[in-house]
Amino acid sequence: MSFARRLSSLLVLTALVGLLAVPASAGTARLQLVATTGMIADTLREVGGDRVEVRGLMGEGADPHLYRQTRSDVTAMTRADAVFWNGLFLEAQLEEFLGRLGQRKPVFAMGESVPEEARLADEEYPDQPDPHVWMDPGRWRHVVLGIRDALSELDPEHAEAFAERADDYLEELEALDAYAREVLASVPEASRVLVTAHDAFGYFGDAYGFEVLGIQGFSTESEAGLARIESMVNLLVERGIEAIFIETSVSDRNIRALIEGAAAKGHEVRIGGELFSDAMGPRGTYEGTWLGMIDHNVTLITRSLGGEVPDGGRLGRLASTEEET
The missing domain is CATH 3.40.50.1980 (Nitrogenase molybdenum iron protein domain)
Incomplete structure (x- = not known):
């Protein structure tokens, strides 16, 4: 060369x-x-x-x-x-x-x-x-x-x-x-109990005065055992909790187990809706922003637990936040 x-x-x-x-x-x-x-x-x-x-x-x-x-x-x-x-x-x-x-x-x-x-x-x-x-x-x-x-x-x-x-x-x-503070305050005090798939709503509960009960701990890496499921079923029955929530990023298997367990004891529990916990909604939607994610959660929780919220959430931009049937 x-x-x-x-x-x-x-x-x-x-x-x-x-x-x-x-x-x-x-x-x-x-x-x-x-x-x-x-x-x-x-x-x-x-x-x-x-x-x-x-x-x-x-x-x-x-x-x-x-x-x-x-x-x-x-x-x-x-x-x-x-x-x-x-x-x-x-x-x-x-x-x-x-x-x-x-x-x-x-x-x-x-x-x-x-x-x-x-x-x-x-x-x-x-x-x-x-x-x-x-x-x-x-x-x-x-x-x-x-x-x-x-x-x-x-x-x-x-x-x-x-x-x-x-x-x-x-x-x-x-x-x-x-x-959030205004609408969540309309939820009757006895109904301010938030039951979810894993313990992702602790800061929400601390900020707005809700008791939060997650089937799993802070991390979804830990599996909920039969003893935990049974204790949660007993709690739902004893306290008359009627609505629990699934999460978009966590399997609903344990939530369904709670509903079936409560039904076996003669207590009906419904799914209050689907919350955003560790992930937001689809990119390009209002729920795909942090503001929209929190607006969705606040609005859905308030409505499902007996409070009063405007249609479409804070800005009227939310898609449906109806309970699951």
Whole structure:
């Protein structure tokens, strides 16, 4: 090979190496970001606006407790400018990978934005906080502010724009919280018991004064045993609980077992509807946003447990929140 051709080949190879070393967002105006859960992805888009492009790993119906990264997920995370995840032991199968990735690029655990004193703990495992912080707007505001600060760190030039968008979003959050408090207060006190497939609504109950009973614990990795099912059936019968709820990201098997067990004891229990717990609704719908997800849950719980709510929820944008027949 001639010297000229060798030199040309070397220049091409050098250029390719240079391209591979360039961050994914180089040459574009937007940060290339990856978020694990839909709730974090949606909030990133709200605060980041047109300065960010966000890929969410977990879509409609995904269970973050059990989710394992795919090859395309790994590629997306390694090429992104930063990765945002919930943390607090939510994405249990991703923790090891994200820990290693965090040694090479910014990785933000947004659940940790919630102050320790505001986190709920598992009675059996006090060192493991409840990770479902998005269920309470009052706690989620800390995540909004954490996202604002993280984006400002990644792109200081647009920090003012991120702050303005965060303030606007917090106004929506506060309006949603006010709506939730108003309509949930119409539920008769004796009916303020929320029975679900797994213990994802603790922050909701803490914020709005509801007793929350999950068949499984904080994580869906743990299976509910026969003893737990039997004790829950007895509780439904003894306390006359008439409505329980399924979740979009969790099998309804245990809920059906409760209904059958209660029926065998002469007590009728109905399904109050389907709640969004660890995942939001379909992308592109109102329920596919964090605001819509919480609006749906609040509206459905209120209606199913005997309270009064407007048609279509806070903004009249909800699809049907009727009980399952």
